Amino acid sequence: MKPSLLKNIPVIPDLSENIKKIKEISEESSDVLINEVEISGISSCLFCCEGMVSTSTITELILHPLMNINLPEKSAEALLSHINGKMLLSIDRPIAYNYEDFFRLLNSGFALLAVDGADYFLAFGVQGYQTRGINEPSGENNLTGSHEGFVEVIRTNMSLIRRKIKSPVLVQKLFVLGDKSQTDLCICYMSDRVPKKLIKRIMDSLNKSELESILSTGYIQPFIESGGKRIFSSIGMTERPDVLCSKLIEGRVAILVDGNPYALIIPKLVSDNFQTVDDYNFKPYFGTFIRWLKYAALFLSILLPAFYVAVAMHHPELLNSTLLVILSQSEENAPFSIVAETIGVLIMYEIIKEAGLRLPKAVGGAVSIVAGIIIGDSAVQSGLISTPLLTVAALSVVGGFVIPELTQSITVLRIIFVICGGIWGLYGISLFGAAVLFNMCATEDYGFPYTAPFAPFIKKAMGDTAVRSGFRKMQNNDFTVEDLHEQN
Amino acid sequence: MSKISHSQLFAVLIGIRMFSIICSVHPSDAGQMAGAAISILLQLAAAIPMIALYRQKNFSLKKELLFGKFGKAVYALFFILWGSVSFSNLWGVTKSVYFPIDSSLTGAVILAAICIYTASMGIKSLNRYSTIMLGLIFFSLFIMILGAYPKAELSNFAPNADFTEITESVIREFCSSGELVMMFILLEFVPEKRSKSITAFFTGKFILTELVAVIEITVLGKIMGLSDYPFFSAGAYSQPFSIQRADSLYMILFTMLCVMTVTLQIVLCSMLIKEIFPDLKYNTLLSTVLMLGASSAVNILNIDLTAITGILILLLAVIVPIIMYIRRKLKHEGKKSDSAVPASADA
Numbered sequence: 001m002k003p004s005l006l007k008n009i010p011v012i013p014d015l016s017e018n019i020k021k022i023k024e025i026s027e028e029s030s031d032v033l034i035n036e037v038e039i040s041g042i043s044s045c046l047f048c049c050e051g052m053v054s055t056s057t058i059t060e061l062i063l064h065p066l067m068n069i070n071l072p073e074k075s076a077e078a079l080l081s082h083i084n085g086k087m088l089l090s091i092d093r094p095i096a097y098n099y100e101d102f103f104r105l106l107n108s109g110f111a112l113l114a115v116d117g118a119d120y121f122l123a124f125g126v127q128g129y130q131t132r133g134i135n136e137p138s139g140e141n142n143l144t145g146s147h148e149g150f151v152e153v154i155r156t157n158m159s160l161i162r163r164k165i166k167s168p169v170l171v172q173k174l175f176v177l178g179d180k181s182q183t184d185l186c187i188c189y190m191s192d193r194v195p196k197k198l199i200k201r202i203m204d205s206l207n208k209s210e211l212e213s214i215l216s217t218g219y220i221q222p223f224i225e226s227g228g229k230r231i232f233s234s235i236g237m238t239e240r241p242d243v244l245c246s247k248l249i250e251g252r253v254a255i256l257v258d259g260n261p262y263a264l265i266i267p268k269l270v271s272d273n274f275q276t277v278d279d280y281n282f283k284p285y286f287g288t289f290i291r292w293l294k295y296a297a298l299f300l301s302i303l304l305p306a307f308y309v310a311v312a313m314h315h316p317e318l319l320n321s322t323l324l325v326i327l328s329q330s331e332e333n334a335p336f337s338i339v340a341e342t343i344g345v346l347i348m349y350e351i352i353k354e355a356g357l358r359l360p361k362a363v364g365g366a367v368s369i370v371a372g373i374i375i376g377d378s379a380v381q382s383g384l385i386s387t388p389l390l391t392v393a394a395l396s397v398v399g400g401f402v403i404p405e406l407t408q409s410i411t412v413l414r415i416i417f418v419i420c421g422g423i424w425g426l427y428g429i430s431l432f433g434a435a436v437l438f439n440m441c442a443t444e445d446y447g448f449p450y451t452a453p454f455a456p457f458i459k460k461a462m463g464d465t466a467v468r469s470g471f472r473k474m475q476n477n478d479f480t481v482e483d484l485h486e487q488n
Numbered sequence: 489m490s491k492i493s494h495s496q497l498f499a500v501l502i503g504i505r506m507f508s509i510i511c512s513v514h515p516s517d518a519g520q521m522a523g524a525a526i527s528i529l530l531q532l533a534a535a536i537p538m539i540a541l542y543r544q545k546n547f548s549l550k551k552e553l554l555f556g557k558f559g560k561a562v563y564a565l566f567f568i569l570w571g572s573v574s575f576s577n578l579w580g581v582t583k584s585v586y587f588p589i590d591s592s593l594t595g596a597v598i599l600a601a602i603c604i605y606t607a608s609m610g611i612k613s614l615n616r617y618s619t620i621m622l623g624l625i626f627f628s629l630f631i632m633i634l635g636a637y638p639k640a641e642l643s644n645f646a647p648n649a650d651f652t653e654i655t656e657s658v659i660r661e662f663c664s665s666g667e668l669v670m671m672f673i674l675l676e677f678v679p680e681k682r683s684k685s686i687t688a689f690f691t692g693k694f695i696l697t698e699l700v701a702v703i704e705i706t707v708l709g710k711i712m713g714l715s716d717y718p719f720f721s722a723g724a725y726s727q728p729f730s731i732q733r734a735d736s737l738y739m740i741l742f743t744m745l746c747v748m749t750v751t752l753q754i755v756l757c758s759m760l761i762k763e764i765f766p767d768l769k770y771n772t773l774l775s776t777v778l779m780l781g782a783s784s785a786v787n788i789l790n791i792d793l794t795a796i797t798g799i800l801i802l803l804l805a806v807i808v809p810i811i812m813y814i815r816r817k818l819k820h821e822g823k824k825s826d827s828a829v830p831a832s833a834d835a
Contacts, residue, residue, distance in 0.1 A: 313588075319733075320730075427588060427595065431747065433744065435747075438606040439613075441613035454619070457619050
């Protein structure tokens, strides 16, 4: 049965019928535990999902107090109002009036109490499933910042954010999406900085999805991202609570997905790719230096191999004589054309990277050795690949590591630029560059241009993009992303 | 069409102006500099009716353009002609400066394909692109000045210009100022600070034109007469680094500005075509094909479009706004007197 249809089946005031219905819907699934007991002389039943609840908590905080109830009036209404009104068995006590709510709560680690004669279930939050501890994020390492990263449990992630922003204007709203997975999602924002209209638009976009399951952030990303064929993603992702908090304070919106240690950030700007937590812990001059290094790395990683190919094939006059001699000598004996050689090296690198990523760590290391030393060294020595080309490819690849968030775009663009440079030289690179820039400039979500604050140019935001100003200066800036909002 | 901020309008117009400067084939001299300065002043004066028109309450070019669809067709025709001039400029540069393409036509076709794609992104992305281009223009000029400084010979500058030379320069400068027509149309989408944007543009245009002319004169000197494109020659002669030539930078600047100029011409032309024929599809493709076709015809038949574009600029960016302004003023005064009659009758 479709979970959404369960919403139409109400709980009836007959315990045996309710148990029958639950067994029927769950097809007597082994993990649905049904414990029939008598509480204060009334037939009752406690439902829970095996492995999702804490046995000690349920025994001490639910079962013992319930079994000790002895009311003079033997009715379901009296019993449930006593439990709900006079006993604080759990701090999270929702009520399920239909089977959709029942199964969602049951499968979220709640214990549900059904009493004969009552047309609803009382739920108690006694979650006790196994989770991964809070560790250092694997993808966003830093030297001087916090070492906490998000985990798979949404409520833990919510608490990690709340610990950093204690202000009541931080709003964290939970909702459910995914017909079958019934995944918990949480939208987070600062109510004093984000217009209500924006929240409504994001929620509308999410509600448009008809997904059966949401197993990671990638499932919902296309629904909140603007349409069209955009090269760069305008939705940010982070594994770090401190990064997310800084974005929330700037007036952005975040979405957490249960079961995924990443948060989505709306909107994302191109400048975000060059900012790290460490920048704010370093001296401003060093932070600025690092930032410019990253801007340079982006150009190196995308354009260096293409420029090498274009100059070597079509514009040798742009090189000085020494460089030209080195280049011609090394390329003299290479059996392939420079374009083929460059694309070959870049694709080989991507294959090695994928192999290293997917294999177990121990084998992955071996792959790196085989690729780096054996293939690289022997390819150069045998004359298959020229040394300058390998240097250029290595520099370009290393440059890409500096901006890991742009890896997807860089990888593909780098190869296309090489092809353009190989066929039409600098003219081809410029033309394709213009097309990419146009595409980048067209990228926007909810009225926030991806290229802001560079284009459109917002002077106020330059203090944390072109340079990294000191906090004395930035504290009075009062900058929010709403300043970048472009009217239609 | 989306709104354009005053700073974006400035960036767009400066970008287009820079493209014409790069493509200019006329050698710079004192007469040309004086002529350009006078022409820019005259253009600023000619832009006053435009500004005055847009300052009027509830003015909408879309609704009040003279001769309705015919008027729009004339503007569309201008953009087709001007687009063909841009393509011809590209053909000329690719023939003169080394571009690794089989033929000039191939280069133009590739550029046209890219422009169809970029035009599909809309005016909003073009506005943002122009801001980035403005940065690239400043950077390129900085590199050029850096390289030109040690090679500049002030003795190359001879301030002797006769009246005819200056007059010719004034006319030539005006005939290459298609951005005036573009400005007239784009102002419709600028919600505020129009005058500021226009004043800034003419100031920027003056500085750019004179600065490039000074660099060309002082660096190239007598050899300027031998070069087809003085900007590229000045770039080639003024190399700031001993180990690396900077010519590639100017080639990149030229190509990227060419894409921007042609894209804007296509966007405006297709917008006008859509207003004339609302049901017509593939306006962007049609505009591009018409521009390419016109450019091919101009090149094959060896037609000089300078005079035609000059007359069209005068008509579309000066005379039409003046007529529209007068007509609106008369209409407004007529309404005033109409409303005054019943008031007195009531009294």
